[in-house]
Amino acid sequence: MKWKGQRRSSNVRDQRGQSARGAGGISPMLIAPLIRLLFSKKGLIIVGIFLVFSYFTGINPLSVIGQFFTGGGQPVQTSNTYQGSVEENELAEFTKTILASTEDVWHQILPNYEEPQLVLFTNSVSSACGFASSATGPFYCPGDRTIYIDLSFFKDMERQLNAPGDFAQAYVIAHEVGHHVQNLMGITDEMQKVRQRVSKSEYNRYSVRLELQADFYAGVWANHSQEMTQWMEAGDLAEALNAANAIGDDRLQKNATGKVIPDSFTHGTSAQRVRWFKKGFETGDIRQGDTFTTNNL
Secondary structure: OOOOOOOOOOOEEEEOOEEEOOOOOOOHHHHHHHHHHHOOHHHHHHHHHHHHHHHHHOOOHHHHHHHHHHOOOOEEEOOOOOOOOHHHHHHHHHHHHHHHHHHHHHHHHOOOOOOOEEEEEOOEEEEOOEEEEHHHOOEEEOOOOEEEEOOHHHHHHHHOOOOOOHHHHHHHHHHHHHHHHHHHOOHHHHHHHHHHHOOHHHHHHHHHHHHHHHHHHHHHHHHHHHHHHOOOOOOHHHHHHHHHHHOOHHHHHHHHHOOOOHHHOOOOOHHHHHHHHHHHHHHOOHHHOOOOOOOOO
């Protein structure tokens, strides 16, 4: 894939090397006991210690107490300057380039397209959708319209899923952008309404359709980006199709447990994911991606 030298997105926040506090702060159940402690004899001693601490350090004790009560949800810098490996830093630049390409494509397809943000993180991150670890994999949070990616996932794709290649990685990014497109089109809100009125197993079937549509949108992106840049090389399409095949629910379940439970599928089978990405790539037509009404997934 000839991606170097292409435009890079400015909508990427690099939080690598930072760790995230879990959001929410102190439990409400502990507030009353702490208040009683504060106004007890022991509490007065604690206040005195804070005042001495403030006198000798110049640090406002209220800020320390505030941090204790509010917790956070903001990233905490674990080192002054994060220095990733050459390979990881190149992946970061690659991610910015692919995101820029999705911006160019979706601006062309959708009038008034609003660009998502993308956060690069290490190990864990806090979003409007809650606290997440790298084990979650790349995800899109509709609450803050942001995509979250730990770049180590791409190495996991290669080593654990046998899905290497830069176009396979591009497919993953484009799939998450596909969820952003669904959010802009109101599909995500409709899914939330469905969740409230159906059983878990029935909702899983809707979730499969949502994910397959995001695969379709990733294929649409691949079609248009190729028209714009001619950056695909021999084997690139096969890399994306192999990645779609590798992350099918049936294949993942079979590899993990030795059995397959269709009612628990949330993303679609390998064959379905390949089919919808391929359809998006071959047609480039967003109107052909209605996975919610078709009987043939």
